[in-house]
Amino acid sequence: MPTKSQVLFAKARQLMPGGVNSPVRAFRAVGGDPVFIASGKGATMTDIDGKSYIDYVLSWGPLILGHAHQEVVEELAKVLETGTSFGACTPREVELAERIVEAYPSIERVRLVNSGTEATLSALRVARAATGRDKILKFEGCYHGHGDSLLVKAGSGVATLGLPDSPGVPRALAELTVTVPFNDIEALEEAFRAHRMELAAAIVEPVVGNMGCVLPRPGFLQKLRALTEEQGTVLIFDEVMTGFRVAYGGAQQLYKIDPDMTTLGKIIGGGLPVGAYGGKARLMDLVAPTGPVYQAGTLSGNPLAVAAGLKTLEILRRPGLYERLDLLTAKLTNGLMAEGARQGVALTVNRVGSMFTAFFTPNPVGDYASAKKSDATAYGIFFRALLDSGVYFPPSQFEAAFVSTSHSEGDVAATLSAASAAFAGLRA
Numbered sequence: 124m125p126t127k128s129q130v131l132f133a134k135a136r137q138l139m140p141g142g143v144n145s146p147v148r149a150f151r152a153v154g155g156d157p158v159f160i161a162s163g164k165g166a167t168m169t170d171i172d173g174k175s176y177i178d179y180v181l182s183w184g185p186l187i188l189g190h191a192h193q194e195v196v197e198e199l200a201k202v203l204e205t206g207t208s209f210g211a212c213t214p215r216e217v218e219l220a221e222r223i224v225e226a227y228p229s230i231e232r233v234r235l236v237n238s239g240t241e242a243t244l245s246a247l248r249v250a251r252a253a254t255g256r257d258k259i260l261k262f263e264g265c266y267h268g269h270g271d272s273l274l275v276k277a278g279s280g281v282a283t284l285g286l287p288d289s290p291g292v293p294r295a296l297a298e299l300t301v302t303v304p305f306n307d308i309e310a311l312e313e314a315f316r317a318h319r320m321e322l323a324a325a326i327v328e329p330v331v332g333n334m335g336c337v338l339p340r341p342g343f344l345q346k347l348r349a350l351t352e353e354q355g356t357v358l359i360f361d362e363v364m365t366g367f368r369v370a371y372g373g374a375q376q377l378y379k380i381d382p383d384m385t386t387l388g389k390i391i392g393g394g395l396p397v398g399a400y401g402g403k404a405r406l407m408d409l410v411a412p413t414g415p416v417y418q419a420g421t422l423s424g425n426p427l428a429v430a431a432g433l434k435t436l437e438i439l440r441r442p443g444l445y446e447r448l449d450l451l452t453a454k455l456t457n458g459l460m461a462e463g464a465r466q467g468v469a470l471t472v473n474r475v476g477s478m479f480t481a482f483f484t485p486n487p488v489g490d491y492a493s494a495k496k497s498d499a500t501a502y503g504i505f506f507r508a509l510l511d512s513g514v515y516f517p518p519s520q521f522e523a524a525f526v527s528t529s530h531s532e533g534d535v536a537a538t539l540s541a542a543s544a545a546f547a548g549l550r551a
């Protein structure tokens with residue numbers, strides 16, 4: 124008997140490309156059919172066949188408080204009664220902008236948009252306008268949404284599916300994107316030599332999440348800051364994933380770097396569609412209507428997303444919250460490493476705060492090439508074993524996993540025991 128999810132997926136495949144609205148959801152990289160989710164509460168989500176999972180995907184990062192957090196739901200219910208969109212100014216937009224500017228000293232002005240993709244492509248437009256240059260620099264395996272200029276050597280679903288650069292992106296545009304391996308200071312210097320004074324922007328995930336979790340080596344972000352400053356290149360930190368995740372003030376707080384522009388998304392929408400880009404006033408004042416760079420949005424700053432984001436940030440400011448998340452996630456990742464070692468499974472676990480990836484490789488993972496050396500087949504077997512025992516990990520080796528404030532010590536213990544059985548199955 125097929126499950127309800129399997130029946131629905133067969134139907135979905137007739138109606139949507141691959142049956143999904145975002146590629147990685149199709150489980151292509153790990154095999155098997157995806158499960159359809161009926162509901163979520165706290166750290167748990169339940170599929171339409173009634174099976175529950177401890178969730179470490181958390182909508183790919185936004186749900187740092189877990190699913191359907193009581194206070195967020197109550198806030199949304201209140202706002203819902205008063206109208207969902209006006210296409211006009213609303214007070215909460217100002218409040219969210221204020222919270223962002225307070226938390227990110229590098230952001231003097233901010234514009235709300237509807238997705239991370241919109242945020243990064245808008246930031247690039249500003250950088251190109253500000254510098255009068257066309258070329259941009261990005262890092263291999265970093266994902267910045269699916270804007271044309273940024274779909275070159277991209278991570279996330281592009282890496283998961285092993286796609287070369289996407290067809291449909293005009294070659295003339297792709298040629299303006301220079302790519303460099305992450306964490307490679309020499310290659311970075313070489314790129315800035317070869318394209319001297321020609322780079323409008325350098326965009327980076329300061330902690331990468333989209334080739335799996337990869338940390339910057341000491342000195343790498345500092346070098347990037349120095350080179351961009353020297354050549355008048357706009358440094359864009361894409362903190363769509365890391366913003367309010369690795370610390371309240373993001374990776375720029377953690378690594379003490381002052382970027383020119385920052386993109387945000389995910390957590391600032393509390394699970395509703397949102398994005399933001401911001402930075403130095405001299406750059407952001409180029410945006411219409413203050414300046415000539417056009418960017419707009421029918422639903423931008425919509426009351427529901429803004430309310431969910433504001434409530435989420437309010438809760439995140441409560442004392443001790445990030446410390447607890449850090450300890451709980453460390454317990455999980457240390458447990459995975461210890462159990463992997465005990466069973467002789469070659470595992471490298473990267474973690475910053477409550478984001479992590481367990482790479483199935485014995486070697487350190489510091490860039491896209493080393494991430495790609497992971498045994499994705501082993502990961503797929505591991506993933507499916509976890510899924511069977513009620514633990515939902517990312518359906519790809521090249522995506523970060525997350526822990527929420529709703530996860531408990533019990534969830535972590537249950538996950539470790541499921542992982543232990545999965546490792547045993549892998550060896551067999």
Ligand SMILES: *Cc1c(COP(=O)(O)O)cnc(C)c1O
Pocket residue numbers: 237238239240241243266267268269328332333361362363364365388389397398
């Ligand atoms: C998720 C993500 C994006 C894209 O955001 P969407 O809301 O999916 O368009 C961009 N950059 C990074 C670093 C992301 O993690």
